Amino acid sequence: MGHTDLTYKVLFDEFEVASIVAEPTLNYTLFEAEFKNSQAEQIKIFNKLEQTLPFYNGESFRNQVHFQFAYQTPVQRWFPYREGYSIKLVNAFIKELKIKGNTFDPFSGSGTTLLASRMADLNSFGIDVNPVSVLAANVENEQYTPEDIIQVEEESKKLTNIEKSKEIFQTSFDLANKVFNQDILQALLQFKQHIKAIQHEKTKEVLFVAWLSIIEDVSNIKKEGNGIKYKNRKRTPNGYINIEKERWENEKFPDNKFSFVKTKLSNRIEIILSDLKFAYGKCDKKPNIYKGNCLDFEKFFSDEIELTFFSPPYCNCFDYFEIHKVELWLGEFVSDKEEFRKLRNTGFRSNTNSLNHKPIIYKNEYLENLISFFEPQKLWNNNIPNVARGYFDDIYTLLNKLYQQTTKNGYIGIVVGNSAYSGVIIPTDSLIAEIAREIGFKVKSIFVTRHLTTSSQQKQELDYLKNYLRESIVLLER
Numbered sequence: 160m161g162h163t164d165l166t167y168k169v170l171f172d173e174f175e176v177a178s179i180v181a182e183p184t185l186n187y188t189l190f191e192a193e194f195k196n197s198q199a200e201q202i203k204i205f206n207k208l209e210q211t212l213p214f215y216n217g218e219s220f221r222n223q224v225h226f227q228f229a230y231q232t233p234v235q236r237w238f239p240y241r242e243g244y245s246i247k248l249v250n251a252f253i254k255e256l257k258i259k260g261n262t263f264d265p266f267s268g269s270g271t272t273l274l275a276s277r278m279a280d281l282n283s284f285g286i287d288v289n290p291v292s293v294l295a296a297n298v299e300n301e302q303y304t305p306e307d308i309i310q311v312e313e314e315s316k317k318l319t320n321i322e323k324s325k326e327i328f329q330t331s332f333d334l335a336n337k338v339f340n341q342d343i344l345q346a347l348l349q350f351k352q353h354i355k356a357i358q359h360e361k362t363k364e365v366l367f368v369a370w371l372s373i374i375e376d377v378s379n380i381k382k383e384g385n386g387i388k389y390k391n392r393k394r395t396p397n398g399y400i401n402i403e404k405e406r407w408e409n410e411k412f413p414d415n416k417f418s419f420v421k422t423k424l425s426n427r428i429e430i431i432l433s434d435l436k437f438a439y440g441k442c443d444k445k446p447n448i449y450k451g452n453c454l455d456f457e458k459f460f461s462d463e464i465e466l467t468f469f470s471p472p473y474c475n476c477f478d479y480f481e482i483h484k485v486e487l488w489l490g491e492f493v494s495d496k497e498e499f500r501k502l503r504n505t506g507f508r509s510n511t512n513s514l515n516h517k518p519i520i521y522k523n524e525y526l527e528n529l530i531s532f533f534e535p536q537k538l539w540n541n542n543i544p545n546v547a548r549g550y551f552d553d554i555y556t557l558l559n560k561l562y563q564q565t566t567k568n569g570y571i572g573i574v575v576g577n578s579a580y581s582g583v584i585i586p587t588d589s590l591i592a593e594i595a596r597e598i599g600f601k602v603k604s605i606f607v608t609r610h611l612t613t614s615s616q617q618k619q620e621l622d623y624l625k626n627y628l629r630e631s632i633v634l635l636e637r
């Protein structure tokens with residue numbers, strides 16, 4: 160493990176990490192002879208890759224790299240985005256690095272980096288490929304005048320007076336009848352139709368985001384792990400059982416489904432209104448948010464950036480479109496399978512649905528060595544080696560472009576987790592640092608914020624390597 164002369168004396172006071180020492184606190188010097196199979200070989204690779212990298216104990220950030228607190232944070236709670244991090248985290252980096260120039264988030268999600276930048280009075284740019292996220296980020300970052308707030312209040316009152324319609328509403332979402340109770344689905348579609356007809360644009364969007372944000376709660380599914388799971392499928396000591404849909408729905412939802420949906424929607428709008436009235440609107444700098452592929456970011460803006468702060472998809476096959484598919488379909492962001500497939504293909508190459516047959520140009524020797532330890536019979540998809548290659552090819556392209564558009568002495572902060580396939584760790588944090596160095600960045604620090612868990616099948620295999628399954632913040636300087 161490398162050594163660095165950084166001291167971070169006053170670093171991030173509020174996170175109490177001033178005690179971070181120049182010496183890395185992690186010790187991976189292990190006795191190779193003890194390891195089975197490829198583990199000794201993997202450790203050799205990690206030691207070589209990481210020996211000159213400046214690792215720090217970043218545990219004080221552990222609760223800020225995920226969305227746990229953001230569920231209660233004003234504005235961020237309008238559309239709880241479980242893949243997001245906290246405003247406080249971004250704010251700490253903006254303060255510590257004394258950022259005065261532009262900021263950028265190439266994977267802006269629900270817009271946390273943009274919100275933090277806005278609160279610090281900075282100009283910011285954001286891109287996301289998922290239209291649901293782009294809408295949520297735009298609504299959360301909009302400027303609302305007192306007149307706008309009155310409009311939201313009035314439309315919210317109108318909504319509480321709506322009665323159940325006799326009309327039968329249609330959707331192009333083919334799983335709708337499985338994902339929802341029939342009456343709940345009809346109530347959701349009726350409210351959607353009502354909201355879409357609102358004339359005042361900002362109010363329409365606020366209410367639409369509120370509507371999107373209650374979908375999961377009133378549905379039969381939940382976002383879990385790498386996809387969506389049916390709530391009526393329960394784990395028991397003897398394996399999974401499916402509770403019959405109708406019985407489960409009757410037990411779970413009240414008799415009056417229409418008023419159930421209306422109450423959920425009204426409650427969410429109440430929360431938004433209270434944030435609009437009391438906690439918001441201090442800063443004039445509305446971020447610039449684009450829908451698209453961040454690998455083309457230079458096509459959207461050419462301004463120089465002082466801090467790019469982001470969390471990319473991890474190299475773990477998590478599919479953002481799959482996890483948000485109910486909102487995408489029911490919200491009419493996609494209307495047929497071809498459109499959905501095309502959207503998936505514009506995503507970062509972090510999962511098997513996004514490979515897009517794009518050529519892999521960047522090659523990394525550490526990565527190739529690690530991939531050579533994959534045991535094909537244990538991989539659940541033959542394309543996983545190409546997911547890993549495609550992922551770092553995309554990382555290389557992005558960092559290269561960021562290098563061109565970052566001010567001298569500007570920074571890049573990347574929140575990222577490592578992953579594992581068939582007992583082989585992909586140390587994404589140190590590979591990103593290595594690639595960044597090749598491009599010309601200085602690697603200032605890698606804060607290890609927490610250790611991650613893996614699937615039970617891999618747990619035993621990874622026993623010796625579990626320290627490498629971590630979530631870190633990689634800080635680079637141009």
Ligand SMILES: C[S@@+](CC[C@H](N)C(=O)[O-])C[C@H]1O[C@@H](n2cnc3c(N)ncnc32)[C@H](O)[C@@H]1O
Binds near residue numbers: 289453454
């Ligand atoms: C970890 S989340 C970011 C969450 C965000 N930091 C927040 O706090 O809400 C990663 C995001 O990357 C987006 N994404 C995936 N591929 C992308 C691409 N090629 N270009 C832009 N965004 C992409 C996903 O839609 C997702 O919103």
